[in-house]
Amino acid sequence: MTLPASSRFQFTEDISICRVLNGMWQVSGAHGYIEPARAVAEMFAYHDAGFTTWDLADHYGPAEDFIGEYRREFAKRNGAARLAEIQAFTKWVPRPGRITRRMVDDAIARSSKRMGVECLDLLQFHWWDYSDPSYLDALKHLADVQAEGKIRHLALTNFDTERLRIITENQIRIVSNQVQYSLVDRRPDVAMAPFCRAHNITLLTYGTVLGGLLSEKFLGRPQPSRAELNTASLQKYSNMIDGWGGWELFQALLRALKPIAEKHRVSIANVGVRYILDAPAVAGVIVGTRLGVAEHIADNARVFGFQLDPSDWAKVEAVSAKSRDLGKLIGDCGDEYR
Numbered sequence: 237m238t239l240p241a242s243s244r245f246q247f248t249e250d251i252s253i254c255r256v257l258n259g260m261w262q263v264s265g266a267h268g269y270i271e272p273a274r275a276v277a278e279m280f281a282y283h284d285a286g287f288t289t290w291d292l293a294d295h296y297g298p299a300e301d302f303i304g305e306y307r308r309e310f311a312k313r314n315g316a317a318r319l320a321e322i323q324a325f326t327k328w329v330p331r332p333g334r335i336t337r338r339m340v341d342d343a344i345a346r347s348s349k350r351m352g353v354e355c356l357d358l359l360q361f362h363w364w365d366y367s368d369p370s371y372l373d374a375l376k377h378l379a380d381v382q383a384e385g386k387i388r389h390l391a392l393t394n395f396d397t398e399r400l401r402i403i404t405e406n407q408i409r410i411v412s413n414q415v416q417y418s419l420v421d422r423r424p425d426v427a428m429a430p431f432c433r434a435h436n437i438t439l440l441t442y443g444t445v446l447g448g449l450l451s452e453k454f455l456g457r458p459q460p461s462r463a464e465l466n467t468a469s470l471q472k473y474s475n476m477i478d479g480w481g482g483w484e485l486f487q488a489l490l491r492a493l494k495p496i497a498e499k500h501r502v503s504i505a506n507v508g509v510r511y512i513l514d515a516p517a518v519a520g521v522i523v524g525t526r527l528g529v530a531e532h533i534a535d536n537a538r539v540f541g542f543q544l545d546p547s548d549w550a551k552v553e554a555v556s557a558k559s560r561d562l563g564k565l566i567g568d569c570g571d572e573y574r
């Protein structure tokens with residue numbers, strides 16, 4: 237299987253990504269046991285299929301080490317020159333408080349060492365507490381480290397539009413913001429996506445398949461019990477659905493998506509991913525991968541083989557119109573973390 241050219245996006249002048257990124261929170265331990273050797277072996281299947289881009293973080297358990305191991309094995313099999321085919325986007329999530337240059341240097345050195353790279357492709361920065369403006373110091377230090385060639389590009393995760401504006405006004409060049417964005421959580425539509433479009437910033441999205449809830453598996457099913465919600469993702473997005481309008485309305489969404497999926501000979505998850513890939517400012521959708529446990533490679537590849545039409549959008553919007561406004565309930569992007 238090879239993905240079509242439309243699967244690629246020129247993310248920065250020097251980095252092309254697969255528009256469906258492989259998410260590695262799923263190896264952190266909060267989504268079931270992951271066997272390291274099997275996990276790393278399966279990373280090759282994603283790459284060979286065309287899914288060459290990985291999203292991870294310093295705090296996703298062994299994710300950065302898996303990238304390091306995978307790159308070593310990849311170089312052995314394919315030659316070091318081909319390592320350029322892999323894109324690995326990590327995050328730095330420091331504890332709140334004062335941020336010194338030393339702390340930044342240490343964090344970047346640690347991630348680079350674990351991942352086996354001289355220079356990080358992308359560093360996505362997270363900040364817990366906006367009442368502490370040290371995030372600007374952190375970003376200025378990160379920009380200095382970037383100028384020294386240890387980070388290719390700076391990015392954010394879970395920042396709101398107001399703070400993104402402040403960062404932009406401080407002349408710190410941000411290439412992307414990673415946010416929750418799905419047919420259930422449409423908060424980025426309101427302010428984030430228009431701001432990003434105006435400032436040449438893209439969005440990387442998560443939660444787009446709602447931990448797997450947005451699939452045939454849950455169509456026509458009663459609300460899953462606590463025990464059935466056996467990954468951190470399923471729990472997270474089940475809560476999101478409760479806020480958005482509840483399980484019955486979610487079933488109405490799945491019922492609306494099913495004939496759309498059948499019409500295009502794809503899956504419900506494909507329709508959900510395609511919808512967000514086509515939204516303004518979106519560079520890529522991150523889909524979580526429980527490496528060595530479950531995979532949806534062939535199904536997710538179908539995302540690149542069809543287009544939604546206005547009648548499909550209308551059916552989705554008819555259900556969305558009945559939902560609560562998550563912006564009013566939670567706030568802007570990332571406010572659920574604060």
Ligand SMILES: NC(=O)c1ccc[n+]([C@@H]2O[C@H](COP(=O)([O-])OP(=O)(O)OC[C@H]3O[C@@H](n4cnc5c(N)ncnc54)[C@H](OP(=O)(O)O)[C@@H]3O)[C@@H](O)[C@H]2O)c1
Nearest residue numbers: 259260261442443445446447448451469505523524530532
């Ligand atoms: N920045 C942040 O704060 C943040 C927060 C959350 C996530 N993320 C990023 O986003 C990634 C995704 O995490 P997520 O929590 O949002 O999970 P998700 O991508 O919404 O859900 C992943 C799960 O969906 C199921 N799935 C995937 N493709 C499918 C398909 N075609 N059909 C049916 N089910 C399918 C799989 O379940 P099974 O394994 O059970 O088959 C998979 O484990 C993370 O790994 C991380 O990189 C970032």
